[in-house]
Amino acid sequence: MTHCFDSWGRSFGAVEAAAGRGRSVLKKPMSSSSPSDPYAQGATDPHDYDPDERRSSAVDDAFEEEDLETAEERIERENAPSAVDYYAVLNVERTATEEDIKNSYRRLCLTFHPDKHHRPEDKATAESRFEKIQKAHDVLSDPVKRHIYDTYGPDAAEMSWEVGARGQSREEIRAEFERQSRQRQEIAAETLVKSKGEILLSLDASPIFDADVWRSRHRRRLPLGRFEPVNTQSRGLADVLQWPEVTQAFVKHSWETQITQQSTLIVNGDVMARNGIGVGNVTGTLRHIISPLMWGEVSGTIGQSPMMQGKLVKNFSSDSFATITATSQTISGPPTLVGVLGRRITTKTTGYLTYRTGEWQLGPWGADQDFRERSACSLGVMRQVERGQWNVDVQVGVAHSHISLSYFKVLPRSIRGRFSLTLSTLLGAQASVAGDKKITKYSRIGLGVDCVSMGGVTFRLKLARLGQKFVLPIMLSPQFDMKLAFWAAVLPVCVSVALDKFYFSPRRKHRLAQKLSQVRAANAEILAQRKKEADDAVRIMKDSVLRKVEAEESRNGLIIVEALYGKLPPSDLAPIRALSMQGIKDIFENLGPISEEGASGNDAHLEYIDVTMAVQSLVNNSQLHVSGGHSKVNIIGFYDPCLGEQKRLRITYKFQGKLHQVEVDDQAAVAAPLRAHLVPDRPNSRATAI
Numbered sequence: 001m002t003h004c005f006d007s008w009g010r011s012f013g014a015v016e017a018a019a020g021r022g023r024s025v026l027k028k029p030m031s032s033s034s035p036s037d038p039y040a041q042g043a044t045d046p047h048d049y050d051p052d053e054r055r056s057s058a059v060d061d062a063f064e065e066e067d068l069e070t071a072e073e074r075i076e077r078e079n080a081p082s083a084v085d086y087y088a089v090l091n092v093e094r095t096a097t098e099e100d101i102k103n104s105y106r107r108l109c110l111t112f113h114p115d116k117h118h119r120p121e122d123k124a125t126a127e128s129r130f131e132k133i134q135k136a137h138d139v140l141s142d143p144v145k146r147h148i149y150d151t152y153g154p155d156a157a158e159m160s161w162e163v164g165a166r167g168q169s170r171e172e173i174r175a176e177f178e179r180q181s182r183q184r185q186e187i188a189a190e191t192l193v194k195s196k197g198e199i200l201l202s203l204d205a206s207p208i209f210d211a212d213v214w215r216s217r218h219r220r221r222l223p224l225g226r227f228e229p230v231n232t233q234s235r236g237l238a239d240v241l242q243w244p245e246v247t248q249a250f251v252k253h254s255w256e257t258q259i260t261q262q263s264t265l266i267v268n269g270d271v272m273a274r275n276g277i278g279v280g281n282v283t284g285t286l287r288h289i290i291s292p293l294m295w296g297e298v299s300g301t302i303g304q305s306p307m308m309q310g311k312l313v314k315n316f317s318s319d320s321f322a323t324i325t326a327t328s329q330t331i332s333g334p335p336t337l338v339g340v341l342g343r344r345i346t347t348k349t350t351g352y353l354t355y356r357t358g359e360w361q362l363g364p365w366g367a368d369q370d371f372r373e374r375s376a377c378s379l380g381v382m383r384q385v386e387r388g389q390w391n392v393d394v395q396v397g398v399a400h401s402h403i404s405l406s407y408f409k410v411l412p413r414s415i416r417g418r419f420s421l422t423l424s425t426l427l428g429a430q431a432s433v434a435g436d437k438k439i440t441k442y443s444r445i446g447l448g449v450d451c452v453s454m455g456g457v458t459f460r461l462k463l464a465r466l467g468q469k470f471v472l473p474i475m476l477s478p479q480f481d482m483k484l485a486f487w488a489a490v491l492p493v494c495v496s497v498a499l500d501k502f503y504f505s506p507r508r509k510h511r512l513a514q515k516l517s518q519v520r521a522a523n524a525e526i527l528a529q530r531k532k533e534a535d536d537a538v539r540i541m542k543d544s545v546l547r548k549v550e551a552e553e554s555r556n557g558l559i560i561v562e563a564l565y566g567k568l569p570p571s572d573l574a575p576i577r578a579l580s581m582q583g584i585k586d587i588f589e590n591l592g593p594i595s596e597e598g599a600s601g602n603d604a605h606l607e608y609i610d611v612t613m614a615v616q617s618l619v620n621n622s623q624l625h626v627s628g629g630h631s632k633v634n635i636i637g638f639y640d641p642c643l644g645e646q647k648r649l650r651i652t653y654k655f656q657g658k659l660h661q662v663e664v665d666d667q668a669a670v671a672a673p674l675r676a677h678l679v680p681d682r683p684n685s686r687a688t689a690i
Contacts, residue, residue, distance in 0.1 A: 086136035086149065088634030091618060093627045093669070094150070098141060105137045107620065108636070111544045112537075125536040129636065152177060196467035197253040203474045205244035206456070244474060248274045262289040279304035305329065319344040333359060333366030336373060348384040353377075358398070374398035387411075400426035414438040418448075428453035433489055434460065442466050447496075449489045457485045459492075516644045527640060534639040538613045541637065545616050557622035558673055561659070562652040563615040565632060566608030566641040571661065573679060576652055607642030614638055615651055622655070628669030653677075 087094055090104040110116070112133060114126045139145045151174065254268030266285040271278060281303030289295045293315040301307040306329070313323045320343040328335035336359060342352040358375040361367050376397025383390055388409035395402050402424035409417045415437045422430040430453070436446030446462035456479050461472040477484055520527075552559050561576055614637025618624055626632070632649055633640040640647070650663040653672060660677035664670050 084132060084136070085630045085634040086140055087627060088630045088632065089132055089136040089636065090140065091625070091627050091635060092140075094629050096140075096627075101137065101140050105133065105141075108133050111541050111617065112636075117540060122540045125540050128533070129537055129540075133636075194257065194467075195253075195255045196469075198251070198469045198471065200248075200250040200471040200473070201246065202248035202250075203244035203472065204247045205474050206477050208244065247475075248272065263287065281305055283307075308335075330369075333369045334362045336360070345381075350382045352380050352382070354380070356397075376401075400424060402426075427455060430455075435493075436462065436464075440465075447492050449485060451480060451485045453480050455480075457481055457488060459488050520643050523643070527643065530633075530639045534614075534637055537637045541617050542613065545613050548616060548619060552619065552622060555622065556656050558619050558624060558653055558655045560612050560616040560619065560624075560651060560653045563610070563612045563649065564608050565611045565638060565649045566647050567645045568608050568648050568650050568663070571650065571663070573652070573659070573661065576659065607645060609639070609641045611638055611649075622673070624651075624653070624670065624672040626664075626670035628667055631666050 087096070090096075090101060090108065092100050092104050096104075109130075112126050112130045114123050114130055117123045117126045139149050250270065250272045252268060252270040254266060256264055256266040258264050264287045266287065267283070268285075269280065269282045271280040273279075281301050283299055283301040285297055285299040287295065287297040294313065296310070296312040299307075299309040299311075301309075307327060309325065309327045311323065311325045313321065315321045320341075322342070323340045325338045326335040327338075337357040338354065340352055340354045342350060344350050354377070356373075356376045358373040359366070359369050359371045360375070361369065374397055376395055376399070378393055378395035380391060380393035388407065390405070390407045393402075393404045402422055404420065404422040406418070406420035411417055415435060417435045418432070419434075420430075420432045424430065431451045432448060434446060434448030436444045438444050443463070443465040446460075446464070448460040448462070450458045450460065450473075457476045459474045459476055461474070463470045476488055549559055551557075614635065615624070615626070617637065618626060618635075626635070626649070631640075632638050632647070647666040648663055649666070649670070650661070651670065651672065652659070652661045654660070655673040659679045660673060661679050662670060662672060662674070662677045
């Protein structure tokens with residue numbers, strides 16, 4: 001199909017969308033409960049969580065990235081100590097109202113306001129913590145700053161923000177910020193996208209794979225134009241191991257530059273050599289945006305095949321477009337015309353109708369042409385599916401007709417697969433299978449096999465880096481051979497899979513583990529500082545937490561027995577079941593700074609911490625709410641005990657004298673008490689996973 005409206009055509013060419021994974025977040029429990037049902041109301045069913053969707057570690061997660069460089073960058077980016085999350089500091093959801101933010105701020109002030117503490121060391125710690133609480137409140141309570149923070153992060157929220165005048169709307173601020181970001185990105189990427197090249201080298205290896213072709217090409221010529229009979233003897237190893245013959249070479253290079261805001265100049269040159277004969281052409285294209293809904297371009301070619309071409313594209317609406325292309329290779333006849341009408345049928349389906357006039361005459365103009373190109377009409381449908389797309393095209397023409405089907409799919413590990421099948425009255429059946437994989441940040445390698453019932457079997461090797469591309473088509477047989485086509489498709493795939501499984505994957509995983517270790521070592525001081533801040537916060541909240549425990553005991557309410565955060569071990573409820581109420585109170589009395597479980601002895605490899613005190617501080621009137629949508633390392637009294645690993649929070653609590661337990665993912669919310677958290681009276685009960 002002729003390329004139509006480019007903004008649509010780019011989406012037709014490749015589908016790069018990654019499937020996002022949804023996350024269910026618990027709703028905040030209601031502040032009041034009916035006397036008959038003391039449990040939290042309106043919370044999401046904890047069994048909605050699918051534990052199979054959890055990621056095990058940063059190494060495993062980055063392992064699925066496109067290439068080693070990108071995976072290493074991802075580990076470094078995602079595991080670098082992030083800026084403070086203001087929503088986590090205030091323990092509110094990202095959808096929190098101004099009233100929710102104000103109430104949370106007031107509750108935290110009761111514990112961390114410096115005036116509430118009299119000992120010098122506690123007062124200094126409270127001032128440091130209260131400064132962050134105050135900053136979080138100032139940003140989230142200001143609608144403009146909150147919007148900037150939500151959109152661009154804490155650094156943008158703390159900028160002087162001189163990208164726009166005071167009084168600008170959110171849309172104007174966003175447009176100005178994105179314009180400045182786009183300018184910086186264009187400057188950085190200018191050398192990467194303005195130059196493109198392609199080298200194609202066609203090889204004929206059919207004598208290696210087809211003995212009959214080899215014998216026919218090695219017959220001696222006899223007098224009177226005769227050839228000696230075909231030699232039926234088998235070939236030796238030296239006959240097979242010969243370099244394929246180069247049948248065609250093609251080189252193309254192009255560059256573009258923006259003349260004005262609406263106009264772009266593109267210049268490309270190409271040279272082709274075949275059977276000792278070479279031709280070359282230089283083409284210049286001027287592309288101009290006429291209006292937001294219309295653009296056009298004019299191209300001229302100088303060389304062996306001079307040509308003039310004009311193209312006009314009109315977008316009628318967001319759902320329909322039309323394009324007309326006129327091409328003239330001679331003044332002895334009118335230009336050939338190609339018209340395309342396209343319309344979006346559904347949100348993921350687009351239909352298009354294409355008509356080609358071929359060579360035609362207008363009165364006496366064009367009567368002397370050979371009419372090698374005939375008119376044709378085609379109807380096609382393109383549909384996007386999850387991580388892929390398929391196309392169906394049916395063409396009816398004077399010279400030949402065809403029906404074609406193509407399918408494109410983005411597979412895991414940045415592998416892209418393509419399949420096409422065409423039935424034509426000119427070439428018969430044609431089939432193509434191809435795939436490519438990203439091997440470095442800017443490079444891809446691809447393999448493919450083309451089969452034509454009237455044209456043989458061809459193996460293709462492609463290497464692309466940035467805008468440069470090298471293609472190596474190798475003809476395996478001039479005639480269709482099903483067995484040869486099968487092995488040409490299967491053997492390279494099997495070799496690639498074996499190399500990836502037994503060499504590249506172990507090497508890749510080792511490199512990523514080393515990268516994570518380097519990130520941990522580089523950020524050791526920051527992590528130690530955050531551990532100290534969490535310890536200090538726990539120390540100054542201890543008195544208020546003890547008062548909460550006394551209050552909850554008096555009303556037979558919610559008391560946290562144990563809360564662990566990090567890379568958790570299997571749950572063991574036996575010691576907890578044996579605890580009396582006095583034993584629980586003694587635990588709170590003896591709790592000091594956050595203890596890193598397994599920090600000494602034989603359990604030093606364990607990577608989780610005790611956050612019982614910090615979680616109890618979040619209990620208010622027998623209701624516990626831990627906000628979601630962010631990592632819990634930013635909650636007051638928490639820190640990251642296992643950088644790069646999947647962290648979870650397990651809370652064991654008593655409510656109305658009954659034992660409950662819940663375990664949640666790092667970014668999931670927690671609402672308690674819930675009846676679903678109730679631990680049955682059996683020794684091997686497991687925590688409710690959310």
